[in-house]
Amino acid sequence: MINGVRRGSNAAPWFALKVVNTVIFIFILGPILITAAASFNEANQSKFPPRGFSLKWWADAFSDDWVDPVLFSFRLAICAALVSTIVALPLTFGLTRYRFKGRDALITLALGPLMLPALVISIGLLQFFYLIGLGDYVGFWALLAGHFVICLPFSVRTIAISLYGLPANVEKAAASLGASPVTVLFKVVFPLIKNGILAGAVFSFIHSFSDVNVSLFISRPGQMPVSVKILGFLEFGFAPTLAAVAILTMIIPLVLIIAIERFGGLGDFIYGERARG
Amino acid sequence: MTAPPATDVIDKRARSLVPWLLVAGPTLALLVFFVLPNAILLSAGFLKSEGQTLTGQLTFENYAFFFGRPTYVAALLRTFFIALSVGVLVVVLGFPLAYFLTRTRSRWKGLLIALSLSPLLASVVVRTYGWFIIFNRFGALNDFLLYTGFIKERLAFMPSTGAIIVGLTHSLLPYGVLTIMAAVQSLNPQLELAAMSLGASRTRTFLRVTLPLCLPGIAGGFILAFSISLSAYATPAILGGPSTQTIATLLYTFMIAILDWSVGSMLGTILIVTSGLMVYLATKLGAKRSAL
Numbered sequence: 001m002i003n004g005v006r007r008g009s010n011a012a013p014w015f016a017l018k019v020v021n022t023v024i025f026i027f028i029l030g031p032i033l034i035t036a037a038a039s040f041n042e043a044n045q046s047k048f049p050p051r052g053f054s055l056k057w058w059a060d061a062f063s064d065d066w067v068d069p070v071l072f073s074f075r076l077a078i079c080a081a082l083v084s085t086i087v088a089l090p091l092t093f094g095l096t097r098y099r100f101k102g103r104d105a106l107i108t109l110a111l112g113p114l115m116l117p118a119l120v121i122s123i124g125l126l127q128f129f130y131l132i133g134l135g136d137y138v139g140f141w142a143l144l145a146g147h148f149v150i151c152l153p154f155s156v157r158t159i160a161i162s163l164y165g166l167p168a169n170v171e172k173a174a175a176s177l178g179a180s181p182v183t184v185l186f187k188v189v190f191p192l193i194k195n196g197i198l199a200g201a202v203f204s205f206i207h208s209f210s211d212v213n214v215s216l217f218i219s220r221p222g223q224m225p226v227s228v229k230i231l232g233f234l235e236f237g238f239a240p241t242l243a244a245v246a247i248l249t250m251i252i253p254l255v256l257i258i259a260i261e262r263f264g265g266l267g268d269f270i271y272g273e274r275a276r277g
Numbered sequence: 278m279t280a281p282p283a284t285d286v287i288d289k290r291a292r293s294l295v296p297w298l299l300v301a302g303p304t305l306a307l308l309v310f311f312v313l314p315n316a317i318l319l320s321a322g323f324l325k326s327e328g329q330t331l332t333g334q335l336t337f338e339n340y341a342f343f344f345g346r347p348t349y350v351a352a353l354l355r356t357f358f359i360a361l362s363v364g365v366l367v368v369v370l371g372f373p374l375a376y377f378l379t380r381t382r383s384r385w386k387g388l389l390i391a392l393s394l395s396p397l398l399a400s401v402v403v404r405t406y407g408w409f410i411i412f413n414r415f416g417a418l419n420d421f422l423l424y425t426g427f428i429k430e431r432l433a434f435m436p437s438t439g440a441i442i443v444g445l446t447h448s449l450l451p452y453g454v455l456t457i458m459a460a461v462q463s464l465n466p467q468l469e470l471a472a473m474s475l476g477a478s479r480t481r482t483f484l485r486v487t488l489p490l491c492l493p494g495i496a497g498g499f500i501l502a503f504s505i506s507l508s509a510y511a512t513p514a515i516l517g518g519p520s521t522q523t524i525a526t527l528l529y530t531f532m533i534a535i536l537d538w539s540v541g542s543m544l545g546t547i548l549i550v551t552s553g554l555m556v557y558l559a560t561k562l563g564a565k566r567s568a569l
């Protein structure tokens with residue numbers, strides 16, 4: 001019915017909208033496709049359209065020079081996702097299930113890293129580590145601290161969405177049937193919010209893996225996420241190797257998303273707010 | 278009435294401790310790794326420093342030093358100009374896309390949504406790299422314009438403020454689309470039909486019904502793009518140059534090259550204050566609804 005009205009009297013504007021959006025789609029996807037194409041150049045410049053066809057830049061991308069930072073980013077993102085999930089679980093449980101003094105302030109605090117520029121968090125952490133005499137830990141440990149901070153809001157939000165979707169009665173029912181609080185937690189609550197926990201971890205992983213800003217000041221040679229390393233190399237030259245590495249770093253989260261989508265689905269969490277009305 | 282049995286009192290007291298026990302650890306982690314570093318940063322801007330080491334001396338010299346130099350003030354103004362343009366462009370491009378993606382009945386809807394959000398998977402460095410290939414002196418755009426005969430000699434599209442604006446708009450468009458999509462989704466299509474059945478023209482319906490009802494989402498998208506642009510480093514670093522410094526690139530220069538951490542911290546303070554203002558505005562407009 002609604003469709004009929006639109007197709008009937010609204011056909012022209014709808015068609016115009018489609019044309020406009022085609023252009024916007026080209027704008028969105030063009031640069032990424034161009035980067036992908038440039039990585040197959042035979043010339044030693046990132047040219048588009050590519051001059052000739054060669055896989056040599058991809059071979060470069062898979063040399064130790066670039067595989068090491070990619071693996072470093074991968075490890076860092078896994079650790080950041082794990083830590084932020086583990087910290088977010090009790091925090092979110094407390095925030096959603098209880099009303100207590102300072103709750104509002106704590107919510108602001110937990111979501112705060114989302115609102116503060118990550119660049120600023122990076123400088124703050126740099127100075128903090130030097131001030132407490134742990135300057136030597138700038139590198140992996142400072143990066144983990146920074147990535148944990150910027151990932152926490154993602155874990156908290158997705159876990160909160162699934163906890164709100166879980167009626168408190170379920171827990172009460174289990175408890176009234178004689179389950180101990182620990183049993184309730186592990187046999188009832190965790191299985192039911194499993195998807196929320198997983199989605200939070202995936203968002204955290206992607207956020208950490210693609211981050212530049214928070215890592216900028218707290219990396220050191222050898223302990224540097226691949227995004228920061230690419231950025232450093234961009235100043236010297238634009239060899240197609242960088243295009244290949246750039247595309248490579250995009251494939252890893254893409255594979256992860258597809259795998260998770262098969263497994264449970266993330267759509268609920270992208271539209272989480274709508275689901276709650 | 279008799280007093281409740283003693284065990285109940287203890288139980289209740291114990292239970293009121295539960296939320297505190299749950300949040301104590303996480304709160305401590307946030308205080309140490311988030312609040313404390315930012316507090317150090319905020320105070321460092323007002324302290325004298327000898328290179329990387331801060332002295333305890335209170336000073337406003339950093340601010341005087343920065344605001345006394347026209348190049349730096351120009352960088353500050355340029356940063357705001359970039360953020361404002363990016364915010365507007367993200368909303369102008371994001372609205373038609375978000376509207377289409379929520380209302381379309383195409384069976385490719387899921388794929389189209391995934392495609393339009395896919396840049397979020399890539400680091401901003403990756404997203405900006407493509408624009409470098411297009412904009413640089415020997416890049417695709419110059420090649421194309423030479424080939425088609427529009428220009429006789431190569432133009433310098435970058436480094437320029439315009440290139441930075443295009444690159445940032447591209448990076449931040451998915452955020453705008455996501456925010457505006459939420460608003461279009463909560464808008465009941467029946468309202469638009471009702472307006473039209475009451476005699477409003479399509480344009481009038483759009484301007485008086487659709488647009489006002491989507492305004493919180495549009496404002497949210499604008500503020501998000503604006504505040505992320507303010508502190509974006511990678512895009513201005515790649516597509517800009519010495520003549521197009523922004524607060525973030527200056528901040529990098531002071532922290533890494535000049536090693537003057539107190540001026541760097543002062544610039545960080547400017548970023549915190551401006552994005553804090555934006556967040557305050559966002560909550561005032563009701564644009565950002567938290568899940569909690």
